[in-house]
Amino acid sequence: MQKAIGKRAISSFISLFLLVILVFFLSRLTGDPAALFLPVDASEEMLEAFRERHGLNDPVIVQFFSYLGDLVRGDFGDSLRKARPALDVVLEAFVWTLQLALITMALVTVAAVTLGSIAAFKVGTAFDRFTSMLSLIGASAPDFWIAIVAIVLFSVNLGWVPTSGTGSVWHWILPICVLFIRPFGLILQVVRGSMLSALGSAYVKTARAKGVKNRPIIFVHTLRNAMLPVVTVIGDQAAALLNGAVVVETIFGFPGVGKLMIDSILQRDFNVILAAIMVTALAIFIMNILIDLAYALLDPRIRA
Amino acid sequence: MAEHLLEVRNLSVRFHTAQGVVNAVNDVSWHLDPGETLAILGESGSGKSVSSSAIMNLIDCPPGEITEGEIFFDGMDLLKASDEERRALNGKRIAMIFQDPLSHLNPVYTVGWQIAETITAHGRPDQMAKDRALELVRRVGIPNPEQAMKKYPHQFSGGQRQRLMIAMALGLKPDILIADEPTTALDVTVQAEILTLLEELQEETGMGLVLITHDLGVVAEAADRAVVMEGGRIVETGTPHDLYHNAQHPYTRKLLAAAPGKGEMRQPDAQAQPILSCRNLSKTYGAFHALDRVNFDLMKAETLAIVGESGSGKSTTARLILRLEEASGGEALWHGEDLLKKSPREMGKVRRQIQMVFQDPTQSLNPRMSVFEIISEAWVIHPGVVEKRRWRGRVEQLLGQVGLLPEHANRYPHQFSGGQRQRIAIARALALEPELIICDEAVSALDVSIQAQVIELLGRLRDELGIAFMFIAHDLPVVRDFADRVLVMKQGEIVEQGPVRQIFEDPREPYTQRLLAAGLDPDPEVQRQRREARLKLSA
Structure with missing residues (x-):
């Protein structure tokens, strides 16, 4: 390993x-x-x-x-615009993006895995059809459009949350909700499919012959086996968010790495572009190692 | 009402499939008493496993539907009980083990945990479950039980996994154990050990045993009574002795007649010239010798059988000759020329002369190609064998040769049964008019009656077309009927080789003797003698 x-x-x-x-x-x-x-x-x-x-x-x-x-020598050069070390500028923005990505993915994972597992167990029922429909809408909805509609509806018309920027918990709600939708839809579908095939497997039959109750069959026997493809997709989606959710960050004026990169490209702030790319690449590299470790943790056959 | 431990009465189950409604079992009745072993004998599709699945509540409804019948256990009709009542019985009073223990054990949990789970699932405390699991792992004969508890299923051999399945089933000392083809994919010696273990455990606990099998030998070895099933109905019930000597139903008689190992043994032709000679053929993977200096000749138009248990190097031999893998040393002389030294281009020409038929025709035939495309593809790869305008006629002729019909050429593999698919694979091999066909467990996955037909077909091709066969098999009776000479392999080495009669009637090496003694015979008398020989050899 x-x-x-x-x-x-x-x-x-x-x-x-x-x-x-x-x-x-x-x-x-x-x-x-x-x-x-x-x-x-x-x-x-x-x-x-x-x-x-x-x-x-x-x-x-x-x-x-x-x-x-x-x-x-560890010197990424200075930012032309801000006359400060480029790395400092990038790390500042990256912290924002990292928080946004982690919170979103944690929520997505819990919701998609729970709903997807139950949908697979109740395959063909109204619950299953409803969640499948929900996930299909989520996976195919364009996030820039949802972002704009959400701002119009919840910020402008209803006035429940701020339109953009940071400062309070309220500022986080809309970006998280918008970023939540697509990975939720995708991962829910993967969980459901993976759980369906795992529930049909021979070891589930054995568990039923042993008299194991339904809940441990779903959440102990099947889920762990079904998680491997799910972890892959979670990693993939998390990587996309770590790269900076360019569109969503820009629309919500969220000071993350995605917005920073767009700004730097428009301003030809070369050192910042390079530093931003290296920092996000490193983050994605670390996350890939974490995914490999998660594989090994889930499946003893990979550990050998 | 006479009280049996378990009684299935007039059970009918049907399945709603895409092809329509299938009546899996029809009006099936049987019973089991304490300490008794009941065999349910049948070929694939006979419905032999369906009543057990109904007992264990493992039939998914839909698509399954129990249309009629009762299953009495402990004064209760299981089919009227609630899911929770039935769950409480599963594993505690009635337990089940399956064929292919690797896929039936959960790959991501330790075996210790899985064995203990049978016990904790029924509300017993963790520590008690752990202690009992350890005791069972020791009882079923796993070496180093403490360490074994912490290992995962993939770290055990096939036979050990089945022992662990048995340990898992016996956690709460059930009254009934249902074993669904428990020894089918195992080596013969391991099969005999597992059956012996089941018998010992049955004596210790007095449980009733339902043994679902396709193998008349298993019935002769282990059963007190047997029911024979065909097409979802019970056609006959009786003791193994009665069934063997006094079968009433034509289907039982047909099964007995198809059982291999009774025909006249062949006499190899002493004048025949070798077409393939292997000299010191070897294959190593690092320090592991998969094949260690193997020497043998294969004569024109003869069948050379290679027998041995899994991991003995049977398939490796074939793969090295065909250069599907590169040998580490030695020679494979094909008409005097070393195949191992040929360039890829020259090897392409040789491949026309040596064809291969694999075990699983479902996987070895491309599902998206019609039979015509499958067979004629060989002529695309090797142009000049058959002119293109004659392809259609030749494919139809080949199909006739393997016992299929000309109009089958336009169908696809999924429209055929397993035996028919294997015939298609043979027709494909024949398309290039080979001198040698290597059959790697080519009849192992087929039902006995189908197996007999395919063997008969291969024998006819050998005699009429002068094709030689390298017949890799673990099933000794089939080898006995079909082979001219036999190679016995063990751990990458040839233990013994000789004419089929010598190997079967006068085996010289202890390993060959043990292999033969472990094989199961459908005749209960013969089987009793085998068993004595086996016990003597193992003592």
């Missing part, structure tokens, strides 16, 4: 490195930051001085190696 994780760490490091190369050069293609950063009527001298100060006049390849050199 440790060996597998070690291997995974090495391959992740290589992908991370390739990603840095790719993003570094691609972001340079977007154009000159000086043009955006300085006022429109800035003189050529001012632009030149700005470029010189930030090393933008060197050949791109030289810029790249000096960036790598800094990176090795």
